Amino acid sequence: MKKSIGLLIVLSLMVSAGLFAGGQEEEKAPASPMDVEQVVLTDKAPSGDLELFSWWAGDEAPALEALIKVYESKYPNVNVINATVTGGSGVNAKAVLKTRMLGGDPPETFQVHAGQELIGTWVAANRMLDLTPLFEEEGWMDVFPKDLINLIGTDKGIWSVPVNIHRSNVLWYIPDNLKKWGVEAPKTWDDFFTVAETLKSKGVVPLAVAQTWTVNHLWESVALGVLGADDYDALWNGEISWTDPRVVKVWETFGKILSYTNTDAASLSWQQATDMVVIGDAAFNVMGDWAAGYLSTTLNIEPGSGYGWAPSPDTSGVFIFLADSFGCPKGTNNPDATLSWLKVCGSKEGSDTFNPLKGSISARTDSDLSLYNVYSQSAAKDFAKDRIVGSLAHGVVANEGFMNDFSTVMEMFLTSRNAQQAANACQAIAIQNGIGK
Numbered sequence: 190m191k192k193s194i195g196l197l198i199v200l201s202l203m204v205s206a207g208l209f210a211g212g213q214e215e216e217k218a219p220a221s222p223m224d225v226e227q228v229v230l231t232d233k234a235p236s237g238d239l240e241l242f243s244w245w246a247g248d249e250a251p252a253l254e255a256l257i258k259v260y261e262s263k264y265p266n267v268n269v270i271n272a273t274v275t276g277g278s279g280v281n282a283k284a285v286l287k288t289r290m291l292g293g294d295p296p297e298t299f300q301v302h303a304g305q306e307l308i309g310t311w312v313a314a315n316r317m318l319d320l321t322p323l324f325e326e327e328g329w330m331d332v333f334p335k336d337l338i339n340l341i342g343t344d345k346g347i348w349s350v351p352v353n354i355h356r357s358n359v360l361w362y363i364p365d366n367l368k369k370w371g372v373e374a375p376k377t378w379d380d381f382f383t384v385a386e387t388l389k390s391k392g393v394v395p396l397a398v399a400q401t402w403t404v405n406h407l408w409e410s411v412a413l414g415v416l417g418a419d420d421y422d423a424l425w426n427g428e429i430s431w432t433d434p435r436v437v438k439v440w441e442t443f444g445k446i447l448s449y450t451n452t453d454a455a456s457l458s459w460q461q462a463t464d465m466v467v468i469g470d471a472a473f474n475v476m477g478d479w480a481a482g483y484l485s486t487t488l489n490i491e492p493g494s495g496y497g498w499a500p501s502p503d504t505s506g507v508f509i510f511l512a513d514s515f516g517c518p519k520g521t522n523n524p525d526a527t528l529s530w531l532k533v534c535g536s537k538e539g540s541d542t543f544n545p546l547k548g549s550i551s552a553r554t555d556s557d558l559s560l561y562n563v564y565s566q567s568a569a570k571d572f573a574k575d576r577i578v579g580s581l582a583h584g585v586v587a588n589e590g591f592m593n594d595f596s597t598v599m600e601m602f603l604t605s606r607n608a609q610q611a612a613n614a615c616q617a618i619a620i621q622n623g624i625g626k
Contacts, residue, residue, distance in 0.1 A: 225345050227319040228517055228528060230326055236266040239526040243300035244282035246273040248460055248487045249479060252547035256352070259542050260533045267526045272296060277459045280402055283589065290316055295518035297527045303341045303351050303512040306584025306592075309623075311518070312348050313588075318517045319346030323528060329535055332553045336577070340585070341514060349514035350535045353549035356568050357509035357580045358410045358501040361466060361474045361484075364494070370472065378414055378442060378502045381473075385449040388472050395449040397471035399457040405592075405599055406582040407475050408443055414503030415439045418576045425579070425586040427625015431616035432609075440608035447603070467496075475501045477511070477583070481564045482548025492564040508575040511583035512552060587624055594618035 245253040250273070257269055274282035279300065286299055290311065301307045311317050324330055324347050330338065333351065341349050362374055370391055375381035385395035398404055413421045415438055416429075423429040424436065451471065454462070463480050465471035467488065474480070481498070484490045492498075500507070515534050517527045533539040540551040545561050550569045558566050579585030584592070595618065602611040619625060 224315060225319050226519060227322055227346070228524065230322055230528065231525065233525055234266060235264050235523070235525040235529045237523050237526060238268045238270055239298070239523060239530060240270045240272050240296040241298060241530065242272045242274070242282070242286060242296035244274055244276055244279040245300065246275040248483050249547065251486055252482065252543050255546055256533065256539055256543040259539050260530060263533065264526070264529050267529070277400070277402060287589075290518065293520065295521055297521045297523050298515045298517060298530055300513055300515060301349060302580075302584030303337070303349060303514045304579055304585035305588045307341070307349055307514070307516060308343060309588030310590075311516075312343065312345075316518055317348050318519055318524075319348065320350065320517065320531070321347045323350075323531060327532060327535060332537075332555055333535075334552075334554060337512070337552060340512075340579075349516035350531045351512040351514040351552040352534045352540065353513050353544050353547060354552050354568075354572060355477050355479060355511050355513070355549045355583070356571070357406065357477045357511055357583065358413060358504045358507070359476065359478055359480070360499045360501045361463065361476060361480055362472060362497050362499075363466060363469070364497045366466075366469050366472065367497075372472070374473070374497065374499045375502050376499070376505065378411070378446065381502050382445070382449075384472075389449070393469070394451045394465065394471040395473065396446065397457075397462040397465040397474045398447075398450045398454045399459050399462040400455055401596055401599055401603075402582060403459050403462060403476065404447075404454070404603065405596060406477065407446070408439075408599070409509060409581045410475050410501035410504060411443045411446060412436075412439045412581075413507060413509060413578065414501065415442050418507045418578055421578055425581075425624065427619075431619055432612050436615075437608050437612045440602065440611045444602070444606045444608060447606075478548045478564070478568060480548065481562075481568075482546060485548065485562060485564070486546050492562050498564060498567075506575055508571055508577050509580050510572070510577050511580040511585055513549075588622055591618055591622040591624050594622065 243253060261269060274285050276282060289295060337351060341347060341351060360374060367373060370388060370393060372384045372387055375384050388395045398407060416435055420429055420435060459476055460483055462474055463476060463483060466474045484496050485492055490496050515531060517524065521527055537553060537555060540553050541557050541560050544551050550565050550572060558569055581587055598611055598614045
């Protein structure tokens with residue numbers, strides 16, 4: 190109890206002192222109108238080095254390597270330097286990128302989540318080139334959904350090329366294990382609490398989680414389930430306060446769910462949490478559908494019969510969306526090689542080579558779904574008909590400053606489990622980072 194009280198005091202002092210700013214002051218938009226600089230298209234064959242910066246290593250590497258092979262077949266005079274920085278959700282890569290961008294040493298191109306992670310950070314800081322001429326030349330204004338182009342653009346330009354669409358709110362399980370334990374995948378969190386008691390009585394962890402970013406990932410699914418799509422969007426638009434009782438209830442529900450998770454979460458990667466489900470130590474895992482890539486490509490488990498999926502509880506009919514994309518920062522050494530990489534990323538060939546291995550679906554509307562497995566085909570079907578909302582944990586609805594501060598709030602909540610205090614702290618960091626303005 191003394192430890193909990195101490196943390197709450199520290200939290201209150203940090204909020205009042207504005208220490209949740211996340212060190213973003215140097216990245217915020219300049220006061221004067223942004224000096225937009227567009228890419229320059231040429232017919233020159235690219236050569237030299239292309240440093241490709243991403244966090245796709247290990248189990249996520251095969252998809253990237255396949256995309257690089259497509260690139261190298263088209264541009265054999267370019268030497269691709271695959272500069273991956275390991276760490277799920279880019280937690281390590283983003284820190285390295287920040288140092289390089291602020292130090293005037295940007296890579297030729299870098300992976301970034303579409304949405305506010307790019308626009309609210311590096312576009313706002315006037316560090317990116319407008320890609321509109323490339324979109325027009327490649328015909329992408331007609332093959333990418335209009336809503337997606339709006340998400341990766343502003344009234345000043347288009348800032349990145351999406352290579353995929355991922356779904357965040359997916360509940361993963363092994364059908365044979367559920368049958369053995371006599372339970373079904375829960376459709377609501379109330380169902381989950383009932384199922385969880387049965388699983389606990391059998392010595393099974395109901396829900397596997399891993400290090401903090403995966404807990405943030407779980408939180409957004411819980412928030413969507415408790416709030417519903419309209420109020421979830423309203424939270425990011427500033428139409429609902431973080432201290433609203435509806436949002437406090439999110440934290441209360443989230444705290445109850447955490448009581449049914451594994452105690453060694455902080456020491457696990459997302460793949461290890463998924464492994465707990467595969468080997469039967471845990472029943473469920475809420476993770477993005479890169480887990481489908483891991484299960485199918487790395488573990489060679491058949492989707493549908495070997496592993497199953499469902500919308501996370503209380504989110505049926507809603508698709509929490511995120512997209513990986515690549516942009517062209519100002520001041521790179523080899524813009525010709527960068528533009529040729531972006532052309533491959535946005536092409537049908539590149540997209541349909543990369544996504545079946547990654548577990549994601551194509552961002553293009555003319556994708557060949559016969560190349561994808563039954564999970565990806567179901568995700569594509571849902572993306573076409575479901576209500577679409579943006580991911581918090583993966584950069585769609587909030588900038589990097591808020592995400593950094595939200596992780597701090599989450600660390601404190603994991604210790605204190607104080608819902609009201611977490612809500613108060615989130616209201617403070619939302620104001621600090623301009624969320625909803």
